[in-house]
Amino acid sequence: MAIPFKIILHHKMSDGSYTNAIDSEKFVNDERQLYHLSDLMFTGITENRKLEMEFICDDKNARLYMDGLDTIPAQSLEIEGDGPAYLQPTNDRITLYAPKETNNPNSQEYYPFIPGYYRIKVLAFGKSYYSWLKVKPKQITEDQWVAMRDEVEDTLNGLAQDLIIKNSSIGLDLSVPIPVHILRKLYIVKNDFQKWIVALRNISANPRIRVGKQYHLVPHGKAARIDTVTIRYRARHPESRDMVYSPSHVRNYNLLENQWVKKISKFLIREMNDLYNYLKTHKDKVKDEMKRARRYHRGPEEESIQLRLKRKVLGELEEYERFVSRVRSECLFLLQAEWMVEVEEKTPMSVPYSMLMDERYKRFYSLYRSLKTEKFSVSFDSNxxxxxxxxxxxxxxxxxxxxxxxxxxxxxxxxxxxxxxxxxxxxxxxxxxxxxxxxxxxxxxxxxxxxxxxxxxxxxxxxxxxxxxxxxxxxxxxxxxxxxxxxxxxxxxxxxxxxxxxxxxxxxxxxxxxxxxxxxxxxxxxxxxxxxxxxxxxxxxxxxxxxxxxxxxxxxxxxxxxxxxxxxxxxxxxxxxxxxxxxxxxxxxxxxxxxxxxxxxxxxxxxxxxx
Structure with missing residues (x-):
């Protein structure tokens, strides 16, 4: 992209100075594109090293904004009202950072840019241009830098989970609210329900199998197949000349991934039973409260707001009750499949690679992991x-x-x-x-x-x-x-x-x-x-x-x-x-x-x- 200006960075490195103009390809016109650029598109400098900038443009009213400009001496900047500080085109170099001269107490001190990303915005000839300046750490690690983002995400995830108890009608206006962990499980099971239930049904109809051979002695005229093992057996056992050691193909369903499916299905049934019991308890409680509230009202036209709210809560509880019953029925149907009888009932010690490669098994296993860890998949606003x-x-x-x-x-x-x-x-x-x-x-x-x-x-x-x-x-x-x-x-x-x-x-x-x-x-x-x-x-x-x-x-x-x-x-x-x-x-x-x-x-x- 052609740009009607030049930004030249004069950055002192350990082996001397070099001049670096920010490439035109590193600018975009739409700010939203700026936040999707890769690190390869960023102009990088190293912290705590002298940095000067030239801003050259034929538009004398052009403005250059950059994070951190407000820290350099005010006489170098332009400020309009309460807006951010900016630079205007000049043929002079503007010092953005220079180490303090130790032998000159009157020398100017500058703000050394902390490692991070600094946005550059240029307004020139009525258009906006955006780019990044990335300051790389010289002496410190990036641990705190990374920890800050992780902590923000963790905090926001926690707040999002709190929304369940604060905003769901389940539990509100009830003296004994449904525990948070129960609500969490309910929402986890409902999340992407159609996708994982389709996976469950597909596994039931077409499970993963391993085809192998099994050998039996059969009368000579009834041998369906002969292979090298058959021939070797005959050579070693000439006394069995009227019999043939013949192979037959067998299907093995007792695979690790199917053992996981059996375990997860039984786990889900137990979870659904717990959810059903909680829901039923609270449904009965709401019914009792509604019965007591009706004593003070003679007809539907006089139904109180509180009674209407309880009726709404009751309807939602009944809906969730039906949902839980459906999930339980689907899992029972899977466990009753003919091939499931061959699958051993034990806790697998590892998760096979094949299970993660098969999208059906992977989705079912992800549901199990989510329920076990009680974590939500939280999305953030794109901003x-x-x-x-x-x-x-x-x-x-x-x-x-x-x-x-x-x-x-x-x-x-x-x-x-x-x-x-x-x-x-x-x-x-x-x-x-x-x-x-x-x-x-x-x-x-x-x-x-x-x-x-x-x-x-x-x-x-x-x-x-x-x-x-x-x-x-x-x-x-x-x-x-x-x-x-x-x-x-x-x-x-x-x-x-x-x-x-x-x-x-x-x-x-x-x-x-x-x-x-x-x-x-x-x-x-x-x-x-x-x-x-x-x-x-x-x-x-x-x-x-x-x-x-x-x-x-x-x-x-x-x-x-x-x-x-x-x-x-x-x-x-x-x-x-x-x-x-x-x-x-x-x-x-x-x-x-x-x-x-x-x-x-x-x-x-x-x-x-x-x-």
């Missing part, structure tokens, strides 16, 4: 592809999940009551994790305190555009924090804690030597501006004079990962109410729990001022 490639965004969603989990830790003590994935509905065939869209809210509670965790929502500039549940407005250019924790007591807004996730070394999140200079990075200015958010909803039940004593933002958190370049930094908490919080995959979370507990205690200590 998660963006996060898997964008390491900074992956850290952001990983951090968001860590915060939600930490709020539920005993040290902090909140519990989730709704929002995002917790409000999702699903059918028996699919469990899809919804995308974490900007503005997503999760609601939690702790006694009479309500907490709304708001993800990536833009706050307005005007107080008139705020509401009780969107209570903040901005007075500076930065208006989009990654996470906002809004606290309420008796429907009165108490205040907020702001969190922003920075996938970079600490020194490029907050630099104590730049605090009072004009050389602050945009990341530092962003954190300070979040602390200056205003609200006209804080303690709205108090007189205006008392209200003015409370600032709505109690703390701003900068959350960053562990890095070899991190060093002790003077905390900006006292002067700016900014808390620096290290949060890293595969590392302990105790500091996070204690930090949240401390910050939230400050917010909740103001409840006494409501009255």
């Amino acid at each position: 998660y592809d963006f996060y898997w490639k964008r390491t900074d965004l992956l850290y952001e969603i990983w951090g968001f999940l860590q915060i939600v989990n930490a709020l539920q830790h005993p040290t902090v003590g909140f519990e989730v009551v709704g929002g995002w994935i917790y409000n999702n509905e699903f059918d028996s065939q699919t469990i899809q994790v919804p995308f974490l869209e900007p503005g997503t809210v999760i609601e939690l509670k702790k006694e009479d305190v309500k907490l709304r965790v708001v993800y990536d929502e833009t706050v307005p500039y005007n107080a008139n555009r705020t509401t009780l549940y969107n209570p903040i407005y901005a007075v500076e250019k930065h208006t989009r924090p990654d996470v906002r924790l809004d606290f309420y007591h008796s429907e009165v807004y108490l205040g907020s804690i702001i969190l922003d996730f920075k996938y970079r070394p600490l020194h490029f999140v907050w630099n104590q030597y730049k605090v009072y200079s004009s050389n602050k990075t945009d990341a530092m200015q962003q954190l300070i501006s979040y602390r200056n958010f205003h609200s006209s909803w804080s303690f709205r039940n108090l007189p205006i004079g008392l209200r003015s004593q409370f600032r709505p933002i109690y703390e701003v958190w900068a959350v960053y990962p562990k890095h070899e370049g991190n060093s002790d930094m003077e905390s900006p908490m006292r002067d700016f109410k900014i808390r620096l919080m290290e949060l890293t995959p595969l590392e302990e979370r105790e500091e996070l729990f204690n930090g949240l507990n401390d910050a939230i205690s400050k917010v909740l200590s103001t409840i006494q001022h409501q009255n």
Whole structure:
């Protein structure tokens, strides 16, 4: 693809410098294509080595956006409103990273790009172009990098499984809900039911067999076949000249894969019996509750909402009961097949290769494995592809999940009551994790305190555009924090804690030597501006004079990962109410729990001022 610009990287390697222009073939016009490119399409550099960039274009209004640009000195960048930083075409090299000169205390420091993927976007001549810059690790392993994605997937899988008990009508409004493991088994058996039941029937009609030979002495005139074994036998036993040692073909059904089928079928029958007993118990319970509820209603026209809900639950329980009976019948039919008598009833010690190669047996065995491990096949919204490639965004969603989990830790003590994935509905065939869209809210509670965790929502500039549940407005250019924790007591807004996730070394999140200079990075200015958010909803039940004593933002958190370049930094908490919080995959979370507990205690200590 022809591109109307040039991006040239000057990257210092251990053996000297080299110049590398990003090939035009590595750009695409559709951002969605970007997230499906292979690693072979990425331009790669190595971390912690000097990097300069040239952006050359005849369109003087062209813009180059790249993850991490906000960390270089502001005088090198253009920033419009609250939008991301960008570069304009220039004939000069822009330094993206250079090691600090040890003998020059006034030398500029730059953010060393942490290993990961960094998106490049160019707007030129009215069109958009996208590519990747991949930063490869030099001194660290990729374990934490990989662990972050694995942990996100594991967490989302766990949340998706929780949907079963939170959203299924089975168990709701019942004093003794059906256990989660029972519900899980029910949904596993229903998933792809038609495919595996077809496989079961096909096995019943056409099982795998091994054809062999079996020899018997038969009268000479009745020998159907003669082979070399027959001839050798006659040579050794001349006394049997009136008899022939003749082979006959026999079918052997007692194969390992058929032993597995027998074992799995009996296992399924036991599982279906357990499910049937649970369903019957709860069906009888619902019937008793409906009988008691009818005593207070004289006719169908006066049927209460509660009674109608119980009728719906009863219908669903009966439907599942019929389904379980059908599965049990299919398995019994397979066990009654004539050839099954020859199959030994024992637990095979291994899974034969032939079983995994035959799609029928493989599907039946996969069902067994799923039931044994009680795992769900969970699908993710396709938009998660963006996060898997964008390491900074992956850290952001990983951090968001860590915060939600930490709020539920005993040290902090909140519990989730709704929002995002917790409000999702699903059918028996699919469990899809919804995308974490900007503005997503999760609601939690702790006694009479309500907490709304708001993800990536833009706050307005005007107080008139705020509401009780969107209570903040901005007075500076930065208006989009990654996470906002809004606290309420008796429907009165108490205040907020702001969190922003920075996938970079600490020194490029907050630099104590730049605090009072004009050389602050945009990341530092962003954190300070979040602390200056205003609200006209804080303690709205108090007189205006008392209200003015409370600032709505109690703390701003900068959350960053562990890095070899991190060093002790003077905390900006006292002067700016900014808390620096290290949060890293595969590392302990105790500091996070204690930090949240401390910050939230400050917010909740103001409840006494409501009255």
